[in-house]
Amino acid sequence: MSYALSVEIFGAGLTPEEPSHWGLVINIPPSQIGDLLHVRTLDPMRGFFQFEPRFGTKLVTQQAYGLCALSRLSDQQRRQAAQIITAEKAPTDGKRNCQDWIFSALLSLEIEELVPAGTSGFWKVMIGKPAEYIKTAMGANWVDLRSL
Structure with a gap:
């Protein structure tokens, strides 16, 4: 079975x-x-975040813009990726946010060769960019969730 990581x-x-x-x-x-x-x-004024997994959730929601496909994973790789992501420390320094956390998680996933080389570097450049900019940069690897 093949899983998508996005x-x-x-x-x-x-x-x-x-x-x-x-x-x-x-x-x-x-x-x-x-x-x-x-x-x-958790606390927007102090920049405190908490890891929150949501299993079996709908991907198409009112706020969802799109999915950016990163890689395909086997069942074993899926478990390994989930462990790496879960272990990534949530920002609590008031300087980092969810986008920085994604970059850090992708760097760890890249080291373990669960995403292609260069993935974390690409996403570091995307930090702070609007969704439409990311959509254009992703090209064919973008799935527009607003049209589903």
Whole structure:
């Protein structure tokens, strides 16, 4: 069985004050149900986040913009990826946010060769960019969730 690992983008992210929310998704395409692995804000004033897995969740929601396909995983790789993502420390320094957390998780996944070389570097450049910019940069690897 083949699983897809993707970054899901929520919200337009048009301003630095309201960036898009990013999370990692593992699902079996073309299913619109998957496991969302992300950090949620606990204290926006102090920049405290907490890891929050959402298993068996709908990928198409009111805030969902799109899925950015990263790699295909075997069942064993899926378990390994989930362990790596779960172990990534949520931001609590008031400087980093969910996008920085995704970059760190992707760097760890890249080291373990679960995403292609260069993936983390690409996403580091995407930090703070609007969803439409990411959509254009992703090209054929973008699935528009607003049209589903």
